[in-house]
Amino acid sequence: MAFSADAFTESFIEETNEHLDTITNGIIALKKDPKDSEPQALILRELHTIKGTSRMLGFPVIERLSHGLEDVFKGIREKQYELSDRIVALSFATCDEIKRAIRQIRAQANDSINVESICGILQKASSGMFFSMDELEPAENDGVEAGNGEEDDSLENITSIRIDISRINDIIRSFDNLIINQFRFKNQLEEFEKKLQAQESGAITELPKQLKEDMLLTENAIFDTQHELLDLRMLPLAMVLTPLRHEIEQEALTLSKNIDFDIPASSFMLDKAILEKLKEILLHLVRNSIDHGIETVEERVAAGKSPNGKISVSSQQIANHIVITIHDDGRGIQYEKIRQKAQSLFPEQKATIAALSEKELQQYLFMSGFSTSAKPTALSGRGVGLDVVRTAMEAVKGQIHIKTAPGQGTTFELTIPLSLATQQGLFVYTGNLKLMIPSHYIVEVLDCDPAGFTLMQGQSYVHLHEELIPVYYLSSITGTAKDEHATSLIVVEYLETQIAIIVDSISQYENVVVNPLPPILGGLQALQGVVYDENYAIIPILNIPDIIRRLKGLLAYDLKKYQSRNINKTHTVLIVDDSVTTRQIEQSIFETAGYKVETAEDGIIALDLLKVKKIDCIVTDIKMPRMDGLVFLSNVRRLEEHASTPVIVVSGVYDPETKEQFINQGAQAFIVKSEFQRGNLLQAAKELLGE
Secondary structure, three states: OOOOOHHHHHHHHHHHHHHHHHHHHHHHHHHHOOOOHHHHHHHHHHHHHHHHHHHHHOOHHHHHHHHHHHHHHHHHHOOOOOOOHHHHHHHHHHHHHHHHHHHHHHHHOOOOOOOHHHHHHHHHHHOOOOOOHHHOOOOOOOOOOOOOOOOOOOOOOOOOOOOOHHHHHHHHHHHHHHHHHHHHHHHHHHHHHHHHHHOOHHHHOHHHHHHHHHHHHHHHHHHHHHHHHHHOOEEEOHHHHHHHHHHHHHHHHHOOOOEEEEOOOOOOEEEHHHHHHHHHHHHHHHHHHHHHHOOOHHHHHHOOOOOOEEEEEEEEEEOOEEEEEEEEOOOOOOHHHHHHHHHHHOHHHHHHHHOOOHHHHHHHHOOOOOOOOOOOOOOOHHHOOOHHHHHHHHHOOOEEEEEEEOOOEEEEEEEEEOOOOEEEEEEEEEOOEEEEEEHHHEEEEEEOOHHHOEEEOOEEEEEEOOEEEEEEEOHHHHOOOOOOOOOEEEEEEEOOEEEEEEEOEEEEEEEEEOEOOOHHHOOOOOEEEEEEOOOOOEEEEEOHHHHHHHHHHHHHHHHHHHHHHHOOOOOEEEEEOOOHHHHHHHHHHHHHOOOEEEEEOOHHHHHHHHHHOOOOEEEEOOOOOOOOHHHHHHHHHHOHHHOOOOEEEEEOOOOHHHHHHHHHHOOOEEEEHHHOOHHHHHHHHHHHOOO
């Protein structure tokens, strides 16, 4: 029978990726200690294996690449030349090209990609000739995106995984228990029927007790099987941590920084959906540490530090969460730079920002577009700050904390659930509405005592651990009746921001399976999913980051009203409408009443204005080119500084469904153009601005 490579291709791909990870680790170890012969031997052994296997299976490009890199490291072993940063960069680039060839195999069942450029550089390097990585030309028209150091399909496109046979056996045993209990139920019911027919009442009384015991056994077996099935979706954290070593070294080379790093091996397993986001989170934080945290060699030596920077990524499991710590020994967060940048972006809040504590200043690090760099680099943040980390952490229902000290470095601590499939939390009531608050956001649960609250500028605060925490009724955003006799106060925290939420009562603490929101509720950012309670009723899960933003928005709105009553100031209104005539009419109305006015013909232009102008109120049309009113409003509410800015919608027609969509997105007023009058537009604006 003829030899067929097809049956071995998947195994070859998996093993080659493992060999490449080993080679990458060997290169990094050799860079730290060029005299260590063990990494040299390991690299050569792995390359030789890849070369031989690819030749056997008929993948000539991978064979050629591995052979070329093997020749380079033979030259190092034979002391013809030394390992240099250029050779390290070339080695990583060659590994990336092999990965690109692997992607070609997955897509086309062959490794036919153009590698002439890099093979020419490998030949120069192995001959001891001078070479430059600038000679590497990007591949064109070969159907596969050039390697960039990231295995884009390492998680997202996984359709099959290796499963330990013991896990399969556990599931089989669980199903066996289910089947056994099913038969027991069947037999019990048959006995029940017989006894009833015979009317032997004494014997009948024993049956309910036995049925309850069997029911409990069956429920336990079902839950065990459910968890076993959920575990099959789990993948090792090492799938993210191993490529991270490669990334750190490449980014450090790009910035000419010498960095020692420590990423201990991890055996933890996480939900595949979490790993996909975690890859982005860790990569961004590591880049941030390299670019912003670690100083130049000259700065470190002048500060009495080792010339080499240090970055560590460690992990530990606490209950049903993984805590991942990213630490660098760099300069630490420079809070005064953050303060100055924030004041330059929001000059009208200069005095308020000047009074913020260092902890409070951290919120700006996660704001869209915020960066303390004079010139955004291609590495850290790419000019968008850490908002991508915030967004990704919210997606995986995680928490992030920052610890820093000047000259000693910065630590990012990520607390992430093992799985998105289950959730622990408190069931609470506000009015007749039952909701769930995820446990990882809860700091404390207290008895509600309004008499002990501190009232300042119309806002209540509770004094807790020498801090004043703002207090809100959950009913203020759910629309339920406010219960003046509420019993519980739940303190929640996200991104170093704490608020206290008053709920009518707490039902119980549960660990339940999370279900996605029904499509009809998909746009509700205040909810992260639904669960079933003990009565199989559908219970919404609160999205605490969004709830905090909404409730703090109420505080900001109340403060605006307070300031407008006590400070003589001129408000600025932004009018967004694609009709020149409508813009002119509305502009005239507001300017006549003494307001400042900015105008925009669509949502995209308006968003740009919001970033550079101080805007107190927005008046927007619905149907506009490029970006309509609903999308525009959604983007406005994502901007932290405009999360509570009053928005008035002016519509050509009245449509209850459209109005509801805008109100749900955060619009405070809806005016129909056919009923448009100068007075009702001005009145709506004045009420929303607290005038």
